[in-house]
Amino acid sequence: MITASQKPINEIIKLIAPYKKVLILGCGTCVKTCFAGGEDEVAVLASALRLSFKKKAMTIEIEEQTVERQCENEFIQEASVKMARNDATLSLACGAGVQAMVKRFAKNIVLPGVNTTFIGIQESQGIFTEECSGCGNCELGIFGGVCPVTRCAKKLLNGPCGGSQKGICEINPDTDCAWHLIIERLTTLGQLDNLKTYIPPKNWDTSLSGGPRKLVREDHII
Amino acid sequence: MNIDKKPKLTLFHCLNSFKETSSMFDGCQAKTVKMACSSMTKDIHLLKAFEAGADAVLVLVCPEKGCRYSEGSMRAKKRVDYVKTILDDIGMDSRAIEYIQHDSQKTTGLIKDIIQNNDIRA
Numbered sequence: 217m218i219t220a221s222q223k224p225i226n227e228i229i230k231l232i233a234p235y236k237k238v239l240i241l242g243c244g245t246c247v248k249t250c251f252a253g254g255e256d257e258v259a260v261l262a263s264a265l266r267l268s269f270k271k272k273a274m275t276i277e278i279e280e281q282t283v284e285r286q287c288e289n290e291f292i293q294e295a296s297v298k299m300a301r302n303d304a305t306l307s308l309a310c311g312a313g314v315q316a317m318v319k320r321f322a323k324n325i326v327l328p329g330v331n332t333t334f335i336g337i338q339e340s341q342g343i344f345t346e347e348c349s350g351c352g353n354c355e356l357g358i359f360g361g362v363c364p365v366t367r368c369a370k371k372l373l374n375g376p377c378g379g380s381q382k383g384i385c386e387i388n389p390d391t392d393c394a395w396h397l398i399i400e401r402l403t404t405l406g407q408l409d410n411l412k413t414y415i416p417p418k419n420w421d422t423s424l425s426g427g428p429r430k431l432v433r434e435d436h437i438i
Numbered sequence: 439m440n441i442d443k444k445p446k447l448t449l450f451h452c453l454n455s456f457k458e459t460s461s462m463f464d465g466c467q468a469k470t471v472k473m474a475c476s477s478m479t480k481d482i483h484l485l486k487a488f489e490a491g492a493d494a495v496l497v498l499v500c501p502e503k504g505c506r507y508s509e510g511s512m513r514a515k516k517r518v519d520y521v522k523t524i525l526d527d528i529g530m531d532s533r534a535i536e537y538i539q540h541d542s543q544k545t546t547g548l549i550k551d552i553i554q555n556n557d558i559r560a
Contacts, residue, residue, distance in 0.1 A: 225527040256482065260524070263485035268528035 217246040217337070218310045219344045220330040222257060225264055228306065231327045232265075232276060235303035240265075240329065241295055241317070242282030243309035250344050252330045253308025255282040261308070261329070277302075286313030292320045299324050352422025352429065358410050360401035365418070367394035373415040447553060448487040451498035452476040454506055455540040462546045466553045476500065477510035484521045484535060494552065495535040498545065511539065 223231075232238045240258050248254025262278045269276050281298050284291045286309035295317075299305050304325040307314045310332040317326045334346040349366045355373075356363055365371050369387035376395035379386035383396040402408045422429075447466045449458070450473060458470055469492070473479065476499035487495045497518050499511040515537050522532035538548055 225524065256480075259482045260485060263482060263489055264524045264528055267485065267488055267525075267530060271529055 217249055217335070218312070218332060219250040219334055219336045219346075220247045220252040220310050220332045221250075222252050222261065222308070222330050223328070225261070225268065228261070228329055229265070229268060231329075232304060232306055233274070235276065235325070237277045237279070237302040237304075239279045239281060239295070239298050239302040239305045241286065241299075241305050241307050241309070242280075243286040243307070243313050244282050244284045245287075247309055247313075247330060248282075249338060251342075258282050258308060287316045289316070289320055292317060296321070350423070351418070351420070353419065355415065358413055358415070359398045360405055360407060360410070362394055362397045362401055364394045364398065367391075367397070371418075373418060375411065445493040445553065446491055447494050447496065448490070448492040449496045449498060449549075450476070450479055450483070450487075451496075451540075452500055452505075452510065455498055455500045456542070456545055462549055463553070465550075475505070475507045475510040476514035477505075477507060479514040479517050481517050481521050481524070484517065485524070488525075488530075488534070493534065496549065496552065497535070497537045498540055499537065501539050501541070 222228075240262050242248070242253050242255055242258035244254055248257075251257060258280050262280045265276070265278055268274075269278075279298055279302055281295055283294050286292060286307060295305070299321055304327055305317065305321075306327050306329045307317055308329040309317070310330070311328070312332075314326055314328050317324075335348040335350060336344050336346045339345045346366055348363060351365050355365075364373055368377075369385055369391070370377055372395065376393060376399075377386070380393035380396055383393055385391040385393045399408070399411070402410055445466045446469075447463065448469045448471065449463075450471045451458070452475055453472050455476070469487075471483070471487075476497065479497055479499075484495055484497070497514050499514045500506070502511045505511045518535055518537040521535055525532040525534060536552065538545065
């Protein structure tokens with residue numbers, strides 16, 4: 217999933233200050249799971265903003281809605297009525313969701329309410345970790361399912377740097393050494409021979425080096 | 439005394455932690471919200487209490503090791519702490535919300551102290 221964290225309330229207040237009516241629009245998929253922009257977070261943010269406006273004698277009306285996914289037109293459509301009667305929409309979706317809204321509602325002001333952070337998983341309740349960089353050329357099959365591009369601080373592809381201690385990364389003591397995990401995993405799988413495979417310098421053409429990427433599925437285009 | 443001048447207090451409490459009596463809220467307008475467990479304390483409910491006009495919000499929970507559902511008191515404390523950060527962020531006094539672990543000898547006195555202490559009012 218895509219993880220995000222809500223922007224500080226004061227930053228949000230500055231963003232919406234020029235408007236009189238604002239819709240806070242949540243997204244019920246990724247950002248809901250990471251507690252940044254689901255229905256609950258929309259309600260809490262709306263309540264906090266109302267309290268703040270009351271204290272500052274500001275008159276901004278807040279409306280709330282959450283759609284299942286802001287990155288798909290079918291779900292975005294549900295927000296059209298409330299968007300039409302508000303001056304601006306504060307989207308609590310990831311950057312993709314915000315931009316999908318902008319494409320769908322070309323004349324509406326859509327503002328970001330969260331900072332999109334990474335593609336990751338919920339490791340345990342309340343803890344999210346980055347697992348994928350979306351580099352466009354997945355080699356997880358060789359690395360036993362542990363991605364050194366994302367999880368090794370040095371992005372090493374042909375073995376550990378030698379700086380880790382007791383399985384912990386020397387760059388960040390809160391992080392497991394990806395190569396320690398890769399070797400443990402390949403040992404478990406009986407695939408240590410994978411380490412004999414030379415991985416050439418990574419071709420970043422498939423990543424962001426060439427600007428925004430596009431995925432085309434001709435078989436789904438009519 | 440004009441009743442409107444009395445501070446408004448909203449008390450969220452676990453059904454298992456204590457039974458309220460009207461006298462313990464002398465000097466304030468009190469609303470109580472009973473919960474099956476303090477783990478049901480949600481940040482939005484606490485904020486809504488302020489929106490509804492509460493000057494102070496109290497969350498009264500069982501002692502941490504006395505929670506029937508093990509983690510209720512801990513969860514309630516975390517949510518109160520989270521709401522405190524929100525109140526700080528929006529320029530309200532975070533002392534307007536407090537978390538109290540029930541102690542049969544002290545709870546009533548604590549509530550009275552809080553009611554009489556204008557500092558905690560939002």
